[in-house]
Amino acid sequence: MRYTKNPAVDLPDFLYAKYYKIIQKSYLAIKEHLNLKTMSKRFLFALLPLAISLVVFSSCGHKMSGDDPLPTVYTPSIIIGSDNQIMYAFDPMTGNKHWEMQVNAPVVSSPVLFNGVLYVTTESGTIYKLDNKTGAIKSHFSLTGPLMGTPIGNGNYIYYGTGGNAFKAIDKNVDTTVWTFNTPIPVTLSPTISNNMVIFACGDTVYSLNKNNGSVIWEYYPTTPLGPVVFSSTPRVSATGVFVGADDGNMYVLDLATGNLKWTFNSGARISDAPAVYGGNLIFGNDIGKLFCVDTLSHSQRWVVTAAQRFVSSPWAINNLVFAGSYDNNVYAYHVIDGSIKWKCPTGDIISSSPLMYKNRLFIASFDKNLYSIDTANGNVIWKENINGAIRCSPMVDELDGNVFYSNATGYN
Numbered sequence: 001m002r003y004t005k006n007p008a009v010d011l012p013d014f015l016y017a018k019y020y021k022i023i024q025k026s027y028l029a030i031k032e033h034l035n036l037k038t039m040s041k042r043f044l045f046a047l048l049p050l051a052i053s054l055v056v057f058s059s060c061g062h063k064m065s066g067d068d069p070l071p072t073v074y075t076p077s078i079i080i081g082s083d084n085q086i087m088y089a090f091d092p093m094t095g096n097k098h099w100e101m102q103v104n105a106p107v108v109s110s111p112v113l114f115n116g117v118l119y120v121t122t123e124s125g126t127i128y129k130l131d132n133k134t135g136a137i138k139s140h141f142s143l144t145g146p147l148m149g150t151p152i153g154n155g156n157y158i159y160y161g162t163g164g165n166a167f168k169a170i171d172k173n174v175d176t177t178v179w180t181f182n183t184p185i186p187v188t189l190s191p192t193i194s195n196n197m198v199i200f201a202c203g204d205t206v207y208s209l210n211k212n213n214g215s216v217i218w219e220y221y222p223t224t225p226l227g228p229v230v231f232s233s234t235p236r237v238s239a240t241g242v243f244v245g246a247d248d249g250n251m252y253v254l255d256l257a258t259g260n261l262k263w264t265f266n267s268g269a270r271i272s273d274a275p276a277v278y279g280g281n282l283i284f285g286n287d288i289g290k291l292f293c294v295d296t297l298s299h300s301q302r303w304v305v306t307a308a309q310r311f312v313s314s315p316w317a318i319n320n321l322v323f324a325g326s327y328d329n330n331v332y333a334y335h336v337i338d339g340s341i342k343w344k345c346p347t348g349d350i351i352s353s354s355p356l357m358y359k360n361r362l363f364i365a366s367f368d369k370n371l372y373s374i375d376t377a378n379g380n381v382i383w384k385e386n387i388n389g390a391i392r393c394s395p396m397v398d399e400l401d402g403n404v405f406y407s408n409a410t411g412y413n
Helices: 013-018 021-034 041-058
Strands: 078-079 088-089 099-100 112-114 117-121 126-131 137-142 152-155 159-164 166-173 176-182 192-195 197-202 205-210 214-222 236-238 241-245 250-254 261-266 276-278 281-285 290-294 301-307 316-318 320-325 330-335 341-346 354-359 359-365 370-375 380-386 397-398 404-406
Touching: 021 197, 112 152, 137 276, 152 192, 152 250, 159 197, 166 197, 192 236, 241 281, 276 316, 290 320, 316 354, 320 359, 330 359, 354 404
Parallel strands: none
Antiparallel strands: 078 088, 078 397, 088 099, 112 117, 117 126, 126 137, 152 159, 159 166, 166 176, 192 197, 197 205, 205 214, 236 241, 241 250, 250 261, 276 281, 281 290, 290 301, 316 320, 320 330, 330 341, 354 359, 359 370, 370 380, 397 404
16 A cells, blocks of 8 residues: 655654554544644644554554563572571572572581582481572482481482481482491491592491492501590591591591501590691691691691680681681681681681681681671671571582582581
């Protein structure tokens, strides 16, 4: 259809062509209701665009755009649980909450990310598999007895010590037990893995098992004039051996391949925290508030510092600094060279959670129910979030790209 555009109607050409009939009807309607003899055409055509606009846009359909909705953007999370039976994920930079998820019992072991699935264990013996982005429960199953130590994943298996006097390997794909190693008492400490070995302490024995079938590679059972020794810390493995603390005050250093005793260092009191091994230094605390730095070659003490209460929180060593929390409610930063204090940061209650460093911030939890983000340069609190439950486990950071950051020790030591 041919049309002639009226210059008084300021519409784009494509709209003018498309809605020619509507424009024509609008003009006639206005002409019918207005007396052109008493009203100038110039004024009439000034009103015409408004009328046409109302007609055109009222004739448009109300269909939604066919474009796909924008995808949800997920960012890194720091994840932690507590005695209030809820798992939380926060933005590590701002402290804003990403999600929370209810579980069925207190959480004392640290969460673990394994093959894109977040594993959470509870004191009731339940294992939850959560979506690491949203916290949604994918599945859950139960083992016998409470789960106090943090599990560890490797290959197709995830390994747990249980309160049912057993250590187990679970197939992550079908959630069934692959093998079980029976122990004389409950396993409350966290395991570690090195090569084909899964290593853990239980009662008076350190065990090294074949991670594929659970067969014994070696066992270490110390003999002392005072009787049996009870191991009280999660083992730590390095190139120089296996380090594990005990209730007799000794740090035992074992040969990784054979389990034979290499040397010991006596701290004078029970050792409850897993040690840090950093730059030839063995760093650990004890139950009378002493934090030691020991040379791993000479086996001699380099320095010792004293806090007002015991160290249960396992230390974190990085950038020539050592970070540790104490039962005296404080978080400490010490220089690794001489043990001099750089800063201390007070919290509102005792600290058994182990620290984690991420992007120049130290994350640690307290029994005052807060998760703290602390500036590692000066000890100032950047943010803290109250999660309404005493916190015994340690945090982890998930960057959602495969990079995961854990504290030095995970689990209830």
